[in-house]
Amino acid sequence: MAGPGSARAVTSPDEIRERVRSLLGEAALDGSTSDGGAMGPVAASPVSPQEAAALLRLASEEGWRVLPHGAGVAPDGYGAAGTPPDLLVSARRMAGIIQYEPADLTLEVGAGTVLADLDRELAAQGQWLPLLPPGGGAVTLGGLVSMGLPGSLAVAYGAPRDQLLGLTLADARGRVLPLGGRVVKNVAGFDLVRLVCGSRGALGLICGVSFRLHPRPAADRTLIWSGDEAGSLHALGRVLAGLPLPLAALEIHGHRGGELPQLGPDGWGVALRATGSEPAVTRMVDVAVDAVGRPTRTLEADASVRFALAAAADEGRARPQHRRKLPPSDLGVLLDRLTRDGQEAGGKEWGGVVADLRSGMVRRLRADATGLPPLTPVTPAVGRLHAGLRKVFDPMGVLPGQWRYGWR
Amino acid sequence: MSPAPVPLPDDVLRALQATVGNRAVLSDPDRMLVYESDGLTQYRFPPSAVVLPGTAEEVYRVVRILHQAGLPYVARGAGTGLSGGALALNGAVVVATTRLNRILDLDVENRRARVQPGVINAQLTRATAPHGLYYAPDPSSQSACTLGGNVAENSGGPHCLKYGVTSRYVTALTVVLPDGELVRLPTSDPETGTLDLMGLFVGSEGCFGIVVEMEVELLPKPEGVRTLLALFDSLEAAGAAVSTIIGRGLLPAALEIMDRATIEAVEDSVFAAGIPRDTEAALVVEFDGVEAGLDAEMEEARGVCLGSGAREVRTASTAADRDALWKGRKKAFGAMGRIAPDLLVQDATVPRSRLPEVLARIGEIGRRHRLRVANVFHAGDGNLHPNLLFDRNDPDELARVEKASREIMSVCIDAGGTITGEHGVGLDKRPYLPMVLPPPVLEAMGQVKAVFDPTGQCNPGKVLPDEYLPGGGLTRASA
Numbered sequence: 040m041a042g043p044g045s046a047r048a049v050t051s052p053d054e055i056r057e058r059v060r061s062l063l064g065e066a067a068l069d070g071s072t073s074d075g076g077a078m079g080p081v082a083a084s085p086v087s088p089q090e091a092a093a094l095l096r097l098a099s100e101e102g103w104r105v106l107p108h109g110a111g112v113a114p115d116g117y118g119a120a121g122t123p124p125d126l127l128v129s130a131r132r133m134a135g136i137i138q139y140e141p142a143d144l145t146l147e148v149g150a151g152t153v154l155a156d157l158d159r160e161l162a163a164q165g166q167w168l169p170l171l172p173p174g175g176g177a178v179t180l181g182g183l184v185s186m187g188l189p190g191s192l193a194v195a196y197g198a199p200r201d202q203l204l205g206l207t208l209a210d211a212r213g214r215v216l217p218l219g220g221r222v223v224k225n226v227a228g229f230d231l232v233r234l235v236c237g238s239r240g241a242l243g244l245i246c247g248v249s250f251r252l253h254p255r256p257a258a259d260r261t262l263i264w265s266g267d268e269a270g271s272l273h274a275l276g277r278v279l280a281g282l283p284l285p286l287a288a289l290e291i292h293g294h295r296g297g298e299l300p301q302l303g304p305d306g307w308g309v310a311l312r313a314t315g316s317e318p319a320v321t322r323m324v325d326v327a328v329d330a331v332g333r334p335t336r337t338l339e340a341d342a343s344v345r346f347a348l349a350a351a352a353d354e355g356r357a358r359p360q361h362r363r364k365l366p367p368s369d370l371g372v373l374l375d376r377l378t379r380d381g382q383e384a385g386g387k388e389w390g391g392v393v394a395d396l397r398s399g400m401v402r403r404l405r406a407d408a409t410g411l412p413p414l415t416p417v418t419p420a421v422g423r424l425h426a427g428l429r430k431v432f433d434p435m436g437v438l439p440g441q442w443r444y445g446w447r
Numbered sequence: 448m449s450p451a452p453v454p455l456p457d458d459v460l461r462a463l464q465a466t467v468g469n470r471a472v473l474s475d476p477d478r479m480l481v482y483e484s485d486g487l488t489q490y491r492f493p494p495s496a497v498v499l500p501g502t503a504e505e506v507y508r509v510v511r512i513l514h515q516a517g518l519p520y521v522a523r524g525a526g527t528g529l530s531g532g533a534l535a536l537n538g539a540v541v542v543a544t545t546r547l548n549r550i551l552d553l554d555v556e557n558r559r560a561r562v563q564p565g566v567i568n569a570q571l572t573r574a575t576a577p578h579g580l581y582y583a584p585d586p587s588s589q590s591a592c593t594l595g596g597n598v599a600e601n602s603g604g605p606h607c608l609k610y611g612v613t614s615r616y617v618t619a620l621t622v623v624l625p626d627g628e629l630v631r632l633p634t635s636d637p638e639t640g641t642l643d644l645m646g647l648f649v650g651s652e653g654c655f656g657i658v659v660e661m662e663v664e665l666l667p668k669p670e671g672v673r674t675l676l677a678l679f680d681s682l683e684a685a686g687a688a689v690s691t692i693i694g695r696g697l698l699p700a701a702l703e704i705m706d707r708a709t710i711e712a713v714e715d716s717v718f719a720a721g722i723p724r725d726t727e728a729a730l731v732v733e734f735d736g737v738e739a740g741l742d743a744e745m746e747e748a749r750g751v752c753l754g755s756g757a758r759e760v761r762t763a764s765t766a767a768d769r770d771a772l773w774k775g776r777k778k779a780f781g782a783m784g785r786i787a788p789d790l791l792v793q794d795a796t797v798p799r800s801r802l803p804e805v806l807a808r809i810g811e812i813g814r815r816h817r818l819r820v821a822n823v824f825h826a827g828d829g830n831l832h833p834n835l836l837f838d839r840n841d842p843d844e845l846a847r848v849e850k851a852s853r854e855i856m857s858v859c860i861d862a863g864g865t866i867t868g869e870h871g872v873g874l875d876k877r878p879y880l881p882m883v884l885p886p887p888v889l890e891a892m893g894q895v896k897a898v899f900d901p902t903g904q905c906n907p908g909k910v911l912p913d914e915y916l917p918g919g920g921l922t923r924a925s926a
Contacts, residue, residue, distance in 0.1 A: 142690055142800040143829075165696055187635045187643065200635075200646055201615040214887040222796040223828040224612065224868035226601050226650050227876075227883050228910065229892045233614065233646030237635025241642070254696035281556065283579055283667030285736055315736070322739035361638060366557045399557070414639050420630040424644060427898035431891060444640030 050101060055081045055125055062097055063090050069129070080106070082127040084151075088207050088215045088246040091128065095243060096213030098126055099435045104442055105211070107240035109182020110153065112174035112355045122442050130181045133246050138221065141166060145204060145221050147249035150181025167255040169196040169287075173402070174355030175348045181245040187237025188362075190351055191288040191312070194397045200236040202250050208235055210243035211433035221249045234428070241440035242432040256287075256314035260324055261343040262334035263310050265303030269293060269374030275331050276309045276396040280367060282330060284323045286397075288312040288347065291370070293377060294391040298353045301346050303335055306391070307378075310350075312343060354393060359406045363414075367399040376410035422446070455495045455540065459516045463498050463540075466508045471546070473497040482523065482541045486588070487531040487875050489789055489839050494521075494535035501546045503563075503621070503629065503659035510657065511627030513540055519907045522657040524565065524596030527588040529792050530873030532599065532652045536908040542657060544595045550574055551660070558665045559618060564595025564658040568602075571663070580665040583610040586869070587777060595658045601650030603869035605701040605776070608827035609735075610666070612869070614649040619662035622648060622655075625905035629659070647895070652871050653906040655899040669735035672700075673745040676761045676772040677730045677752035678722065682706055682822075685728035686803040688755035689826045692732065692748055693799065699748070702827030703731040703776050706806075709783070709821040709834075713775045716782035720775030730757075730826070731776050733769075779823045780834075787819065787836035791848055793855055794876075797864035799829040808858045809833050816851040818844070830868035831859070856882060872910045881912065889915045 050058075059068060059081060067090065069082035085091040098105045106124035134151035141164045148157060154168075155176030161167055171190035172183045184206060189198035196202065205219025208231075219225055219232040235242055266272040269291065276291050292299065294306040302308040311334075313323040328334070338346050354360075365373065377392050392408075394401045404411065417425070426447050429440035440446045455463075455474060464472045473479050474496045483491040495518075500506045513520045519539040526533055535541050547563035550571065554560070555578045560571060568589040572581045585604035586592055592602070598620065603612045621631045632648055633641035648655050679685040685704050692699065705713070707727045714724050722729055730752065734744045749760050763769040783790050797805050806822065809831070813820035819836040833855055837848045856866045856879050866872075866879050881889060893915030899905070903918025913919045 140798060140800055142694060143798040144693060145798065186637070188637070197611055197615050200643060201611055210891075214891065216888050216891055217885065218888065220863075220865050220883075222798060222864050222868070224603055224607070224796045224825075224830045225865045226869060226871050227865045227867050228872065228880060228888070229654070229895055230601065230614070230647055230650045231888075231891065231895065233643050233649075234895070236646070237643050239635075239637060239640075254698055257696070283670065285667075285669070316740040316744065318740035318743065319737045322737045326737075362636075363638070366554070366559075368556050397558075414636075415631075415633065417633070417639055417641060418630060420624065420628045421633055421641065421644065424898060425642060428642060428895065431894040431898060446640075 050103060050125065052079070052081050055103060058097065058101070059083045059094065062093060080124045080127050082129065084129045084132045086132045088209050091209035091244045091246055092213045092215045094128060095209055095211045099211040099213070099433070099437050102435060103437060105437050106439060107185065107244040109179035109185065110174065110177050112177045128244050130179065130244060130246055136160065137247060144252045145223065145249060146252055147221055147247060148180055149247055150179060150184070150245045152180045154178050154180060154183065161252065162255060165255050166252045168202070168250055169253055170199060170202060171347055171351040172199070173351060175352035177352065177355070180248050184236050184248050185238065185240055185245055189398070189400060191290055191347060191395070194395060195285065195287045196253065200233050203232055203236055203248065204251055205249040206232055206235060206245050207247040208243045209246055211435065211438055219249070223251050239439060241429060241438050241444060243438065258317040258320035259312070259314050259340055259343045260320050261310055261312045261338040261346050262324060262327060263301055263308045263336050263338070264331065265305065265308045265335040267305035267307060269307060269378045270371060272307055272309050273371040273374050277368070278331050279309065279311055279327055280396040282326055284326060286311060286323060287314040289396045291374065291394045291396060292350065292391070293374070294353070299346070299350055301336065301338065308335070310346070312347060350393065354403050357391065357403050357405065360402070361404040361406065361408065361411065362400065362402045363404065363411050365399045365401065365412050367396055370394050370396065370399060370401065373401065373410060377408060380409060456516065459512060459518065460496065462512045463496065463509060466512065467498055467500050467505050471499040471501065482526070482535065482543070485526040485531060485533045486529045487873070489791070490531050490534055490874065492534045492536055493538070494541040495538040497541040497543060499543050499546050503547070506542065506657055506659050507623040507627050507629045509542055510623050510625070514625065514627050514904060517902070517904065519904045521906045522595070522599070522653045524593030524599070525567065525591050527592045528596065528600060528873060529794070529870040530867065530875045532871050532873035532906070532909055534874055536874070539907060544593060544657070547659065553578070555580065558667070559662055560665055561660065561662045562594055563660060564593060564598070566594050568592050568594055568597060575665050576668070579668050581668050582663060583616055583666050584613045587780065594661065594663070598649050598658050598661060599651065599653045600869070600871045603825070603830070605703050605825060608702060608825065609698055609700045614646055616664045617645065617649055617661055618664050620645045620648060620658060621660040622658050624656045625900035652873060652910050654896055654910055656905060671738040671741045672733065672735045672769065673741045674731065674733045674763045674769045674772050675745060675749055675752070677732065677757040678726045678759045679728040679730065679757050681756070682728045682806055683803050684756040685730045686806065686826065688730060688752045688757065689802070690800065691751045691755060693827070695747065695751065697744055697748060699732050699827065700735045701731065701733040702825070704822070704824055704826040705729045705776055705779055706822040708819060709779050709823050710775065712786050712821060713779055713782040716778070716785050718774060718778035718782050720771065722775055729775065731772060776823070783821060783834055783836065788838045789836070791835040791837065791852060792870070793831065793833045793835070793852065794867045794870040795856055795859035795864055796828065796830045796868035797859050797862045799827070801862040801864070802826065802829060805831070805858055805862050809855055812851050812854045812858070816847040818847055818851055828868070829864065853879065874909055877910060877912060880910070893917070
């Protein structure tokens with residue numbers, strides 16, 4: 040046994056492919072990368088948590104570097120970080136609803152289920168999973184949980200970690216771990232569900248997930264105040280953020296690429312989204328307009344949903360990209376800086392930014408953005424905890440914890 | 448059932464006194480009496496000492512001393528926990544956070560508060576109210592329980608149906624790890640490659656370390672609140688009303704039910720709420736949010752209740768009227784103290800649609816074991832609190848309580864539920880955890896515990912069965 044951390048026994052893609060075929064059968068090999076003895080990683084899709092666990096155990100024994108992946112639309116997708124894996128493992132064949140009881144407002148699905156497909160099923164029941172991760176409707180539920188990134192609805196409805204009830208993980212020890220459950224409150228044992236959420240494949244392959252659901256809002260409206268620079272928009276956004284309204288989303292968008300025409304010609308806008316009953320939405324909109332004046336445009340119902348989805352999808356396309364969280368009141372300085380950078384870059388060159396005016400989460404920052412607050416360094420104690428936790432699920436270090444994030 | 452206290456070695460006692468001052472170390476058995484027990488009253492475990500640090504630095508110096516001496520210790524907030532999580536097994540030293548009770552910073556614009564762990568839950572909401580803000584998680588013990596304890600238990604409350612539990616509101620956590628190291632826990636971040644250690648820590652029941660400082664998110668107070676109390680002639684009818692309300696796409700802030708046994712206990716007590724004693728079920732429904740539309744939602748819920756057979760629906764829109772409607776529900780636990788010396792509160796959660804059949808089976812289990820069972824529960828999220836009333840001096844009754852307890856948990860698990868929704872496993876539900884978690888998950892949890900606490904000194908003997916705990920829960924080692 041040779042872990043990738045030690046002297047690594049390199050196995051050829053053909054050999055890996057053969058071993059996977061004999062373990063799980065031809066159907067587990069994904070055609071796209073398995074033809075013609077390509078040099079790239081072998082791609083495999085187990086059909087059950089048990090198959091996934093067996094595959095990860097084999098990879099662990101052989102020391103193959105494994106990268107679990109979803110739809111490949113999240114900003115941290117394969118290719119972003121140097122070291123290539125030997126084996127890509129996907130939950131693609133574990134797709135579809137496992138259990139859905141509309142009366143319970145809970146749902147369990149295979150991790151390979153695509154969010155947009157799920158949304159159609161939920162819409163038929165008047166229900167909703169209010170998550171808009173980078174990549175929008177194209178993400179898989181497993182990928183969404185694995186990345187754990189909060190999107191535009193996180194302040195109102197919670198980030199993935201807050202809406203997640205349970206998940207099934209296949210780890211590199213070859214264990215199938217059903218964690219959490221299907222009930223909305225559950226504190227039986229330590230919270231490994233939250234540990235796995237946002238672990239970016241470092242602890243295993245997520246095979247199934249369960250979520251709490253919400254009633255689909257009767258009314259959905261987005262107000263956009265357009266502008267040509269972030270500073271004045273931030274002042275406006277700050278007023279809106281201070282209103283005691285349960286808004287679905289409140290963000291400042293800067294896009295120079297013209298991907299979101301709703302923002303107007305200058306590509307900057309504050310977008311306020313209100314969801315709920317018709318009278319409640321009308322009231323929220325009235326209060327907002329009283330406070331800061333009429334918006335440049337109002338998007339109703341489907342148009343409101345489409346804008347949010349387009350913004351999320353666009354966020355997934357920008358890569359590499361960065362994110363920072365700062366006190367919302369400090370956003371102005373950073374946004375001014377980004378406006379200047381954008382002007383210097385001369386329009387189209389500049390990617391854009393999305394800042395949540397209530398949580399202070401700034402997303403979609405391009406790699407050369409300047410003036411970002413420094414990242415919190417990983418202290419030795421935190422490093423030790425990471426290394427220890429990795430070994431619980433991946434003692435040989437075949438998953439990305441060690442070879443991508445350096446948790447030794 | 449009090450095991451003899453284990454005296455603390457003199458040198459350790461002196462080191463603790465030198466760190467926090469003589470007055471902040473209790474070792475006299477009489478003064479430690481209150482620390483023998485928590486909200487789970489049938490157990491008593493005398494600690495070998497109680498230490499009350501006054502600063503975060505004192506906490507890590509105390510933990511370092513205990514860690515180096517190889518002694519077990521347990522963090523304790525207000526001691527209101529209902530699963531025995533703060534009990535000092537094996538003569539553990541209690542590290543009480545009650546002196547760390549300052550609100551360090553209130554950032555109104557960013558809706559954040561930085562607090563010490565000993566701040567009382569309701570105290571934070573009181574302090575933020577003048578700014579139009581409040582702290583959402585509201586466990587029923589909120590007038591006494593500490594925010595550090597809420598982190599340990601990942602506490603819920605009646606309003607978590609709409610607003611979610613503690614972990615959603617904790618935005619930063621500084622803790623002392625079991626070896627005495629002070630660390631600010633990261634959340635998941637692709638920029639630094641970190642994991643959500645903060646999320647893992649919340650709900651770890653004091654087994655991964657001690658919180659010394661935290662930051663929480665505050666919410667703006669909703670513009671309007673409407674509450675109704677519906678009285679039913681059967682528990683099933685109340686359950687059906689809950690299902691219909693949810694089915695209509697309404698999302699109340701709270702949906703709470705009390706059964707007849709609970710109503711009788713409340714009405715017999717000083718907390719009498721004016722509910723007729725022959726009412727089989729009382730349902731509290733609360734809506735909050737922007738004013739507009741609340742009346743319509745309320746009217747719809749009222750119609751649902753009447754349509755489901757409610758004999759009476761009372762409504763409230765003023766704070767005073769609202770308090771009156773909530774009174775019975777909030778004082779239910781207190782009222783039960785009057786009718787039986789002891790009370791075992793169960794905390795199972797089941798899928799909401801299974802509530803009626805589960806309640807019927809719980810009733811049957813109670814009758815079969817000749818026990819009084821009073822149900823109070825968060826109907827909206829399927830979180831049941833069957834209260835088994837008993838007298839611990841009656842060994843036969845105690846044995847029946849334990850049998851019934853296990854059967855109730857079985858019924859809930861069979862219905863697709865779990866053994867604890869918000870009270871935690873602690874000591875009380877530890878034997879039942881294998882009913883709901885398979886061995887590989889218990890093994891992984893034990894391994895995770897060992898990453899934080901390899902020697903098993905930090906809150907020994909809790910959550911996991913001994914065979915999965917580092918140091919075997921220290922049960923035999925130091926008993």
